[in-house]
Amino acid sequence: MLRVLLLTLSVVAIAHAELCEPDAQNAFKVRLSIKTALGDNAYAWDANEEYLFKAMVAFAMRRYSSKSTTQISNVLLCNVTDRVSFWFVVTDSSKNVTTVPGSEVEAAIRMNRNRINSAFLLSDKTLQFLKITSTLSPPVEPSTPVWLIVFGVVLCLIVVGIVFLIFAGIQQRKKKNKKSTERENLEEKDEVTVTVENGIPCEVLDLKAGHINGVFAADDERFTSL
Amino acid sequence: LPVPPEVPKEDGRPKWDNKFQYILSCIGFAVGLGNVWRFPYLCQIHGGGAFLIPYFIALLFEGIPLLHLELALGQCLRKGSIGAWNTISPYLAGVGVGSWMVSVLVSLYYNTVLTWVMWYFINSFQEPLPWSVCPLNENRTGLNKECYESTAVNYFWYRKTLNITPDVTESGTLQWWLILCLATCWAIVYLCTIRGIETTGKAIYVTAIFPYLVITIFLIHGLTLPGATDGLAYLFTPNLNTLKNPRVWLDAATQIFFSLSLAFGGLIAFSSYNPPKNDCEKDAVTVAIVNSVTSLYASIPVFSVLGFKATTGYWDCLDRNIISIINEFDLPEESIMRQNYTPWISFLNSSYPEKIAGLKLKSCNLQEFLDQSVSGTGLAFIVFTQAIILMPGSQAWAILFFIMLFSLGLSSMFGNIEGVFTPLLELQIISKSIPKELLSGIICLICFLIALCFTLGSGSYWIDIFDSYAGSLPLLVIAFFEVIGVAYVYKINRFSKDVKWMTGRKPNLYWQITWKFVSPLLLLIVFVAFVTLQIQKPPSYAAWNPKYEGFPMKEEKVYPPWVLAICVLLAVLPCLFVPLVALFHLIKRMRRSKDPSFVPPEMFSCQGTK
Numbered sequence: 151m152l153r154v155l156l157l158t159l160s161v162v163a164i165a166h167a168e169l170c171e172p173d174a175q176n177a178f179k180v181r182l183s184i185k186t187a188l189g190d191n192a193y194a195w196d197a198n199e200e201y202l203f204k205a206m207v208a209f210a211m212r213r214y215s216s217k218s219t220t221q222i223s224n225v226l227l228c229n230v231t232d233r234v235s236f237w238f239v240v241t242d243s244s245k246n247v248t249t250v251p252g253s254e255v256e257a258a259i260r261m262n263r264n265r266i267n268s269a270f271l272l273s274d275k276t277l278q279f280l281k282i283t284s285t286l287s288p289p290v291e292p293s294t295p296v297w298l299i300v301f302g303v304v305l306c307l308i309v310v311g312i313v314f315l316i317f318a319g320i321q322q323r324k325k326k327n328k329k330s331t332e333r334e335n336l337e338e339k340d341e342v343t344v345t346v347e348n349g350i351p352c353e354v355l356d357l358k359a360g361h362i363n364g365v366f367a368a369d370d371e372r373f374t375s376l
Numbered sequence: 377l378p379v380p381p382e383v384p385k386e387d388g389r390p391k392w393d394n395k396f397q398y399i400l401s402c403i404g405f406a407v408g409l410g411n412v413w414r415f416p417y418l419c420q421i422h423g424g425g426a427f428l429i430p431y432f433i434a435l436l437f438e439g440i441p442l443l444h445l446e447l448a449l450g451q452c453l454r455k456g457s458i459g460a461w462n463t464i465s466p467y468l469a470g471v472g473v474g475s476w477m478v479s480v481l482v483s484l485y486y487n488t489v490l491t492w493v494m495w496y497f498i499n500s501f502q503e504p505l506p507w508s509v510c511p512l513n514e515n516r517t518g519l520n521k522e523c524y525e526s527t528a529v530n531y532f533w534y535r536k537t538l539n540i541t542p543d544v545t546e547s548g549t550l551q552w553w554l555i556l557c558l559a560t561c562w563a564i565v566y567l568c569t570i571r572g573i574e575t576t577g578k579a580i581y582v583t584a585i586f587p588y589l590v591i592t593i594f595l596i597h598g599l600t601l602p603g604a605t606d607g608l609a610y611l612f613t614p615n616l617n618t619l620k621n622p623r624v625w626l627d628a629a630t631q632i633f634f635s636l637s638l639a640f641g642g643l644i645a646f647s648s649y650n651p652p653k654n655d656c657e658k659d660a661v662t663v664a665i666v667n668s669v670t671s672l673y674a675s676i677p678v679f680s681v682l683g684f685k686a687t688t689g690y691w692d693c694l695d696r697n698i699i700s701i702i703n704e705f706d707l708p709e710e711s712i713m714r715q716n717y718t719p720w721i722s723f724l725n726s727s728y729p730e731k732i733a734g735l736k737l738k739s740c741n742l743q744e745f746l747d748q749s750v751s752g753t754g755l756a757f758i759v760f761t762q763a764i765i766l767m768p769g770s771q772a773w774a775i776l777f778f779i780m781l782f783s784l785g786l787s788s789m790f791g792n793i794e795g796v797f798t799p800l801l802e803l804q805i806i807s808k809s810i811p812k813e814l815l816s817g818i819i820c821l822i823c824f825l826i827a828l829c830f831t832l833g834s835g836s837y838w839i840d841i842f843d844s845y846a847g848s849l850p851l852l853v854i855a856f857f858e859v860i861g862v863a864y865v866y867k868i869n870r871f872s873k874d875v876k877w878m879t880g881r882k883p884n885l886y887w888q889i890t891w892k893f894v895s896p897l898l899l900l901i902v903f904v905a906f907v908t909l910q911i912q913k914p915p916s917y918a919a920w921n922p923k924y925e926g927f928p929m930k931e932e933k934v935y936p937p938w939v940l941a942i943c944v945l946l947a948v949l950p951c952l953f954v955p956l957v958a959l960f961h962l963i964k965r966m967r968r969s970k971d972p973s974f975v976p977p978e979m980f981s982c983q984g985t986k
Contacts, residue, residue, distance in 0.1 A: 185709040231706035300498040301556060308563045315570050319813050 214258035404787030417751030423618030450647030456798030457641030470957030507532035548833020598680030607683015642791035874982035
């Protein structure tokens with residue numbers, strides 16, 4: 151009796167060993183980079199973590215195929231290295247000693263990748279399932295591109311500046327025109343240049359002093375009226 | 377009462393608010409993008425610190441004399457380039473027209489470079505920076521192919537900014553985002569130059585001083601980055617053997633010449649607004665020295681950042697190799713670090729040579745990363761942007777960097793536009809009743825419409841053409857005729873007397889010798905060497921072609937004949953004006969000399985027209 155039991159157990163063990171092997175059919179290699187992801191908070195990879203991994207894979211299979219037949223014991227791990235990399239297969243207990251097809255396992259893992267990653271505090275890059283590609287997240291696109299907003303702000307400022315300067319220029323020119331017509335009325339007819347006294351034009355002196363120069367005022371009658 | 381000579385004549389010419397504004401404008405004109413992205417490159421490829429020797433010799437014998445000449449000329453004659461040369465001698469008016477033409481051509485493409493800077497600036501306000509990540513391809517299975525094969529930074533520059541075509545003959549379409557930025561840049565230029573130096577004089581306080589602030593900030597930050605000392609050591613370690621190569625001396629002479637923005641007519645325009653009694657000798661020496669010191673000062677942060685980038689690239693290379701080895705041999709993480717990489721690799725190579733060979737590891741060499749030298753737009757938009765991504769707080773650094781580039785370029789644009797604007801104001805063609813605002817608006821609008829060509833897909837190829845042909849050779853020719861014109865047509869003694877009247881002391885032997893002999897000779901040698909080097913090989917360009925087998929390397933292509941014709945036209949047209957105008961005046965004089973009532977015009981003198 152005991153011998154039969156031992157024989158069956160060893161057959162099962164050998165079968166299991168054959169099922170889970172590097173590059174076996176339907177087997178996947180997993181690679182973890184815990185120190186890279188967590189630095190000082192890195193945990194050590196031990197049998198408890200392996201148990202959690204088996205549980206997560208079983209959970210993924212259950213969620214995917216929605217039949218609650220996958221047990222933790224169905225997930226086999228082997229060839230665990232110091233790198234923290236290993237191979238795993240999922241066996242099917244309903245059909246004796248065969249493995250679940252790789253495509254199903256792949257689809258199950260893909261569907262629950264986020265959950266598996268967060269169980270180990272890792273990401274797609276640090277918990278790698280070789281041969282299972284991860285879907286890339288779409289980039290975040292704001293409704294209006296940001297650069298258009300900045301561009302709008304800059305353009306508005308410039309246009310305001312230009313309009314302000316043009317109006318200031320027009321006003322300055324109007325003031326200058328008024329001043330030059332006043333100056334023409336004060337000058338004598340035959341002199342074209344402004345008389346300078348000590349380097350200051352005379353009418354500036356006039357306006358500064360606030361009184362009319364007697365010489366000019368007295369000669370008003372000499373001008374022919376326009 | 378006659379006006380005593382000390383009182384400045386009221387000739388209605390605008391003037392600078394103060395001397396500082398004038399000096400700052402000249403410095404801003406001289407200090408431009410080339411100080412940041414061409415000088416450090418030249419230092420790097422020509423033996424580091426050793427390059428400073430030919431550079432300072434060229435400064436002493438070519439840069440400072442020519443600068444003094446132009447400033448003195450403008451100050452004495454008080455006219456823009458065309459009017460000034462017309463006054464010296466009507467036969468030399470072509471020199472003025474030539475430099476006016478060059479200013480126009482350079483203004484066109486220079487502002488397009490500023491357009492690119494502005495585009496990067498307004499894109500720096502995002503997280504993450506758009507040039508740091510590759511976009512996904514259409515069916516979202518992977519990254520965009522072109523981006524994946526080159527780098528994200530290259531992709532953003534060549535595809536998202538320029539949308540470059542694979543060939544200069546394929547024009548592509550107008551890129552609407554570049555048109556928007558171009559319009560903005562020309563609007564900014566219009567805003568600042570709307571009333572000539574009245575407005576640029578105010579704007580220059582910001583655009584000339586701000587870059588120095590940013591360079592200092594980058595200097596302090598750059599020196600704290602890892603690998604900065606490697607970059608600086610690489611830059612400044614002198615290799616005196618390079619001085620035997622005549623190419624180095626040619627590069628030094630051309631760099632000094634173009635860096636000081638000589639022969640554009642802008643410096644003549646600036647100094648023409650000065651009071652006549654102004655020490656132009658001191659101004660010239662000041663501007664030249666500040667320009668050179670700025671080049672040196674700017675190369676320090678540039679090389680700290682390049683050293684940082686090289687070190688980071690080297691570390692990335694090592695890390696990638698380490699990961700491959702660890703994954704292949706299933707070794708625990710952090711067993712191989714960067715420090716013990718070499719002993720590990722030699723141990724593994726001796727024990728498992730086939731496995732190591734199968735990994736196809738890249739050889740990581742820091743020197744190789746440092747050797748990747750880039751100048752020009754490649755430095756700013758590819759190399760520097762990549763380095764900025766690696767710094768914490770990238771957005772702030774990017775914004776600072778691009779505002780600095782924009783200010784540097786804008787202050788140079790002021791000089792270019794002034795070189796176009798001032799001669800037009802004095803030409804009899806323009807009626808005096810047209811307000812300045814309208815004239816500057818028309819100039820900016822016309823330049824904007826012509827510069828739309830540079831926003832095509834092939835625009836950046838055309839800008840390279842303009843830069844190599846319009847912005848180089850004609851300037852040498854014009855400067856040569858400038859010196860010859862002043863030294864031998866106007867006569868050096870007369871000029872020395874004018875300078876003595878303006879500055880109060882006669883120019884000493886150094887100025888006399890350089891103006892009469894050394895500078896013209898140097899210019900002639902540089903011109904001949906430049907042309908010889910250009911002719912030696914057929915002009916080619918590097919095209920960005922995603923379908924090329926060697927992609928992401930650029931494809932070397934030769935210019936087709938019609939493009940070559942345009943290159944020659946750009947180089948020759950401004951120079952042609954010199955003999956053409958001289959010929960025109962000769963014919964006019966021969967016709968007029970038959971007329972007995974003709975009186976020759978009076979001799980002009982700086983001390984005031986009689």
